[in-house]
Amino acid sequence: MKRIGIIGVGEIGRAMVTGLCDGDRPEVFLSPRGARTAAELAGRYETVQVCADNQEVVDRSELVIIAVRREDRREALAGLRVAGDKVLVNVMAGVGNDDLRQMLATEAPLVRAIPLPAIRERRSVTVTWPSHPAVNSLFEPLGGVLPVAHETAFNVFSALTGTLTTHYAYLATLTMWAAGHGIASDDADRYLRSLFQGVGRTLGDESRSLQQLAGDHETPNGNNERIRTRWFDEANSEALKNALDGLLADLKQPGAEGPHSGRPR
Numbered sequence: 001m002k003r004i005g006i007i008g009v010g011e012i013g014r015a016m017v018t019g020l021c022d023g024d025r026p027e028v029f030l031s032p033r034g035a036r037t038a039a040e041l042a043g044r045y046e047t048v049q050v051c052a053d054n055q056e057v058v059d060r061s062e063l064v065i066i067a068v069r070r071e072d073r074r075e076a077l078a079g080l081r082v083a084g085d086k087v088l089v090n091v092m093a094g095v096g097n098d099d100l101r102q103m104l105a106t107e108a109p110l111v112r113a114i115p116l117p118a119i120r121e122r123r124s125v126t127v128t129w130p131s132h133p134a135v136n137s138l139f140e141p142l143g144g145v146l147p148v149a150h151e152t153a154f155n156v157f158s159a160l161t162g163t164l165t166t167h168y169a170y171l172a173t174l175t176m177w178a179a180g181h182g183i184a185s186d187d188a189d190r191y192l193r194s195l196f197q198g199v200g201r202t203l204g205d206e207s208r209s210l211q212q213l214a215g216d217h218e219t220p221n222g223n224n225e226r227i228r229t230r231w232f233d234e235a236n237s238e239a240l241k242n243a244l245d246g247l248l249a250d251l252k253q254p255g256a257e258g259p260h261s262g263r264p265r
């Protein structure tokens with residue numbers, strides 16, 4: 001697909017345009033809302049144009065990405081005419097394809113996707129459902145695509161994206177703990193970033209399983225084993241799984257307006 005439309009040019013819309021245009025440079029048609037970002041992108045990339053309205057985005061594109069906030073979807077989409085030969089990519093967290101099909105009354109294929117901000121660097125694996133060749137080709141060069149077989153699987157991956165800030169909060173807690181023991185916060189912060197950037201790089205080694213990586217970093221009866229078994233014990237692990245189960249249950253009811261609307265993060 002060489003003509004791609006984006007309705008909703010905010011954080012994730014901008015990340016997708018950047019990722020796309022730093023690669024094959026398809027023609028990209030942007031909705032006019034979020035005017036500053038849209039104008040900036042059109043200024044940076046000669047293949048990007050800002051349209052007069054959302055209908056023009058649909059009319060000029062073969063594939064249209066819908067990236068407005070969940071609560072803005074009716075205003076953004078109601079009344080749009082979408083021919084059956086277009087492909088629509090729904091990246092709105094918590095908005096099911098049934099909801100979208102009802103709103104748009106179109107025969108066009110609808111595909112849900114979970115792009116993440118690292119897509120701007122073409123380094124983010126994007127989960128999609130249902131699998132569609134044009135959508136797979138769109139995301140493949142942006143870090144890879146992971147089409148899943150059913151919506152429940154899609155929701156499981158969606159729930160996993162809800163764990164990111166816990167990871168940062170964990171690191172912040174370690175910094176606070178060190179500061180509580182008289183270490184300058186800046187020093188603790190710098191040290192932890194360095195420590196966990198190393199962990200991030202190690203994750204790039206896909207030849208070793210996560211269990212293997214943990215094992216390889218742990219001396220029997222050593223400090224790491226001690227903290228892992230005393231803190232991340234069975235009760236803690238169960239509490240995490242329960243929180244994820246609760247989130248998954250909410251994600252399975254995409255029609256419900258709830259605390260998980262809007263950004264998946």
Ligand SMILES: NC(=O)C1=CN([C@@H]2O[C@H](COP(=O)(O)OP(=O)(O)OC[C@H]3O[C@@H](n4cnc5c(N)ncnc54)[C@H](OP(=O)(O)O)[C@@H]3O)[C@@H](O)[C@H]2O)C=CC1
Pocket residue numbers: 007008009010011012013031032033034035054067068069070072075076077091092093094114115116117261262263264265
């Ligand atoms: N941010 C992320 O990491 C991810 C976000 N998503 C999903 O993407 C969607 C957008 O999120 P995000 O980019 O963070 O949100 P933003 O608020 O950054 O962007 C939303 C954009 O939509 C625009 N908009 C609002 N109403 C309309 C309309 N009627 N027509 C066209 N555009 C409109 C907004 O314009 P204005 O500013 O003028 O209101 C804004 O530019 C959400 O549904 C979210 O769940 C999915 C994966 C990751």
